[in-house]
Amino acid sequence: MEILRKSLRGVGLLSWEEGKRIDMSDNVVNLLWGENPIPILDSVKNNIILELDKMNRYPCPMGYLVIDRISKAIGFPAENIVVDNGIDGILNLLSRTIIDPDNVVIITPPTFPVYASTAKLMGGNVREVKLENDFSLNFDKLMDAICENTKAIYIANPNNPTGNLLLTNRQIEEILKRFSGLLVIDECYYGICKSTAVDLVRKYDNLIILRSFSKTLNLAGLRIGYAVGSEYLISAMKGILVNCNPFVLDRLAQAGSVAIEYSDQLGDEFVLAREQFKQKLLTIEKIKVIDTETSFLVLDVFDTGGKASEIIVGMKELGVLIKDSRVYGMDDRYIRIGIPRKDLEDVVIEKLQLVMNDLYSRKCKVIL
Numbered sequence: 266m267e268i269l270r271k272s273l274r275g276v277g278l279l280s281w282e283e284g285k286r287i288d289m290s291d292n293v294v295n296l297l298w299g300e301n302p303i304p305i306l307d308s309v310k311n312n313i314i315l316e317l318d319k320m321n322r323y324p325c326p327m328g329y330l331v332i333d334r335i336s337k338a339i340g341f342p343a344e345n346i347v348v349d350n351g352i353d354g355i356l357n358l359l360s361r362t363i364i365d366p367d368n369v370v371i372i373t374p375p376t377f378p379v380y381a382s383t384a385k386l387m388g389g390n391v392r393e394v395k396l397e398n399d400f401s402l403n404f405d406k407l408m409d410a411i412c413e414n415t416k417a418i419y420i421a422n423p424n425n426p427t428g429n430l431l432l433t434n435r436q437i438e439e440i441l442k443r444f445s446g447l448l449v450i451d452e453c454y455y456g457i458c459k460s461t462a463v464d465l466v467r468k469y470d471n472l473i474i475l476r477s478f479s480k481t482l483n484l485a486g487l488r489i490g491y492a493v494g495s496e497y498l499i500s501a502m503k504g505i506l507v508n509c510n511p512f513v514l515d516r517l518a519q520a521g522s523v524a525i526e527y528s529d530q531l532g533d534e535f536v537l538a539r540e541q542f543k544q545k546l547l548t549i550e551k552i553k554v555i556d557t558e559t560s561f562l563v564l565d566v567f568d569t570g571g572k573a574s575e576i577i578v579g580m581k582e583l584g585v586l587i588k589d590s591r592v593y594g595m596d597d598r599y600i601r602i603g604i605p606r607k608d609l610e611d612v613v614i615e616k617l618q619l620v621m622n623d624l625y626s627r628k629c630k631v632i633l
Contacts, residue, residue: 272366272388279378279592287586294585294613296603299425299561301483303534309484309524316520327506328514331522335491338525339463344496347503349513352453352477352490356383359473359492362502363447364389368416373402375426375594377451380419389416395594400427404436411444418444421451423458426593426601428557430460437462441469447498448472456481456532457539458558463493470495480560481532482525487518535560535604542604545614549621564600571624572597579620585613 278284289295325331328348336343349355356379364370366388372380373394381391394410396402407418418440423430432440432450440448448471450462455476463474473494479485492499506513514522524531543562546554553565566573574597577587590601605613 272386276382276385279382292584294605294609296605296613297586297588298485299480299559299601299603300485301480301531301535301560302538302604302606303483303531305483306524306527306531309521309527312523313517313520316516319516322516324512324514324516324519326511327503328519330519331489331491331514334522334525338528339493341463341466341493342496345466345493345499346491347494347499347506348489348491349506350490351479351488352451352475353379354488354513355475355490355492356380357386358502358505359449360384360387360389361505362498363416365416367414369412369414370416371407371410371418373407373420373424373431375424375590376419376421377425378593380421380449380451384417390414396424396427396431400424400429402431404432404439408440408443411446415444415446417447417449419449419451421453422460422462423454423558425451425453425559426561426563426588426590426595426599428555428559428561428563428601430458430558434460434462434465437472438465438469441465441472444471446471449475451475453477454480454559456528457535457560459532460558466493466495470497473498478522478524481528481535483531483535484518484521484524487521489514489518489522538607539604541607542610545610546602546617548614549618552621561601561603564602565598566600567598569621569624573600575624576600576617576620579623580616583616583619585616 331348332343332346335346349358360383364384364387368389369392370384370389371392371394373396384391392410394407420431422432452461452474455461457480466472473492475492478489543554551568555563555565557563566576574589577589580587588601590599591597
């Protein structure tokens with residue numbers, strides 16, 4: 266008898282750093298994951314420290330302490346909110362809740378690959394509506410891709426790795442009116458990006474909003490994700506947790522969730538840090554910096570005559586880790602670069618300039 270599930274055959278391993286052993290020491294500058302470099306607030310840190318002597322005790326089940334804090338912050342009842350281990354955990358939980366074998370889900374590459382992975386794991390089929398060359402989403406193509414078996418549409422808004430908003434709220438509402446399946450809007454960067462469709466949850470049962478404490482609230486290490494949706498859908502997701510994983514968030518994560526009270530402050534501080542780093546990137550010739558609504562910037566290196574992957578390898582050799590965005594389906598001319606700590610900004614710029622100088626030198630030798 267075959268031990269492994271048949272659906273695993275369609276889920277290939279992603280060639281990204283999240284599945285590899287990497288140097289997590291202070292010897293490297295890690296810009297892989299678009300983390301927030303702003304220091305954790307003392308009030309949040311102290312709340313976490315208070316939990317350290319309670320590690321022999323189970324945490325609050327179902328993350329209800331966190332749910333109540335989220336509820337107060339966003340103005341939705343607890344019945345409309347579920348938490349899990351980051352947005353990755355929410356996506357896994359959602360797929361287990363809604364995807365039947367041979368259901369179709371629509372994604373918009375280049376985009377976050379976990380949408381497709383979690384659907385395939387449950388036996389779902391993935392249909393792609395690729396973004397245009399300027400990273401925009403053709404709304405008509407998206408609507409034309411919907412078929413009878415389409416269960417869900419996944420939209421990262423703003424998108425990872427392109428950094429731009431793909432849909433307006435008017436377009437989101439148009440989809441909700443015309444599509445009977447579930448529209449999943451990933452607002453992982455909410456707070457850094459002020460645009461949100463969360464109020465439409467009050468009007469449409471086929472909308473779910475995903476958010477994270479990892480970016481704006483700079484708690485990536487605590488892995489807190491949440492979803493806001495109809496009570497019907499959220500109760501089903503909670504039912505799976507009750508049966509399979511009721512202690513979904515640990516004590517430290519639940520203590521740190523107090524950070525949601527400082528969302529505006531942290532978001533504004535990050536946007537300022539991103540802008541300061543952007544200005545330094547603009548000093549490097551032939552690299553185009555593309556503005557984003559996210560916790561990273563996008564660099565277009567086409568005019569350098571080199572490939573993004575070459576630059577990424579060069580930076581790695583100098584101790585700076587940057588994500589190869591080809592795993593998202595991005596062309597090898599774009600670099601998705603995180604924002605370093607303020608004290609490391611100049612270090613990153615200097616090393617990037619060294620890599621570019623080496624690249625120019627090699628290109629000139631080829632020409633000669």
